[in-house]
Amino acid sequence: MAFAANSKTRKIVDYLAEGRTLTSAQADARFGIKNMSATMSTIRDTVEAYGNWEVTKDTAKNGSTKYGIVRA
Numbered sequence: 001m002a003f004a005a006n007s008k009t010r011k012i013v014d015y016l017a018e019g020r021t022l023t024s025a026q027a028d029a030r031f032g033i034k035n036m037s038a039t040m041s042t043i044r045d046t047v048e049a050y051g052n053w054e055v056t057k058d059t060a061k062n063g064s065t066k067y068g069i070v071r072a
Contacts, residue, residue, distance in 0.1 A: 003046070005035070008033055015042055017053075021068040023060055040067050048072075 003010035008031050015030075016022065024036035033039050040055060047053035047069060056068040 009042060012039065013047065016069040019068075019070075021056075021058070021066040023039075023064045023066045024040065025064065036067065043069070065072060 027036045028034040044055040054072045059068045
């Protein structure tokens with residue numbers, strides 16, 4: 001994937017690639033991401049470009065959106 005090794009975006013991709021999910025609040029607390037929707041849009045454009053990965057979006061128990069990525 002084409003993200004700088006120590007970038008916040010790369011850290012999120014690595015985290016999600018382990019099968020985990022993140023909400024906006026969790027992304028802000030763990031990685032300092034203020035606009036998770038925009039970050040996930042960037043990630044989606046990159047990881048889905050070759051059909052290897054798919055970004056998932058679901059609703060958490062508290063009603064917030066949680067994002068993940070899975071191998072396609």
